[in-house]
Amino acid sequence: MTNIPHTAADQAQTLRNLNSHSPGPLPQKAEQPTSVYSITSGKGGVGKTAVAANLAYVLASMGKRVLILDADLGLANIDVVFGISPTFNLNHFFAGEQDLQEIMVDGPMGIKILPAGSGVQNFTNLDSHQKMRLLDGLDAMQNHFDFVLIDTEAGISENVTYFNTAAQEILVITTPEPTAITDAYALMKLLSTQYHEKHFNLVVNQIQSEDDALDVYRKLTMVANRYLDISIDYLGSIPDDRQMIESIRKQKVISELYPGSKITQAFRQLAGRICSEPTQASPKGNLQFFWKKLLHIGG
Secondary structure, rough: OOOOOOHHHHHHHHHHHHHOOOOOOOOOOOOOOOOOEEEEOOOOOHHHHHHHHHHHHHHOOOOOOOEEEEOOOOOOOOOHHHOOOOOHHHHHOOOOOOHHHHEEEHHHHEEEEEEEOOOOOOOOOOOOOOOHHHHHHHHOOOOOEEEEEEEEEOOHHHHHHHHHHOOOEEEEEEEOOOOOOOOHHHHHHHHHHOOOOOOOEEEEEEOOOHHHHHHHHHHHHHHHHHHOOEEEEEEEEOOOOHHHHHHHHOOOOOHHHHHOOHHHHHHHHHHHHHHHOOOOOHHHHHHHHHHHHHOOOOO
């Protein structure tokens, strides 16, 4: 993995061995396969949605076509982070009132957002007609995006496991806070033991120093190596920054508001590492597989 600090790479190897916007036109079809990342966390308050929004913004600034699926059905707030007010959300789609393209909204840098909206029903409870209708709408977007980022709920609810097991890559967000580390491990343990997920990516948010992040990674890998048959890739860290609070208040992602800040540089490094990762050739590394598995349709 390129651009990882030397000490991080060495330790990683050692541990492994041990407001309303009218939607614009869809981006042109991508030549490369679409990468589907679930961005998830074992508990709330670790900055998961901020990571998703800033990662999307930086990827888009690099010329990548990005779609965010807001899958936090209880506290949907991707639209709040970007300062937009969608007129419609997935509730209107499932009610048959709007097409998928009509509820999609534009974020900054050409990012496309599918807003959930508070009170959207559980995806696992959709009937067969709703699943087929959603699949038809999603199929129309096939290969229009380089990255699909799913902002899941926090915790280990059925909806969380639903999206994580369908996604191509699982990106776990935690902080150095002990309960956050414990809950991140609990999420990985659940996905491993009950859903047979064997690979996870880790980002440590709100750190004071890189040593803090590496210590979190070391603890998680040591416990995982002892009790779970999984691998954890360390993708980097995001520094704690008071400017994040200001960016939330102004409803702009910090990468847009403070492009020269250290935290924005950290998001750029994270985006660079994700872009350097080879797209999986397995069936799970396929956008169509993601949609069908998500909706339990087909093989």
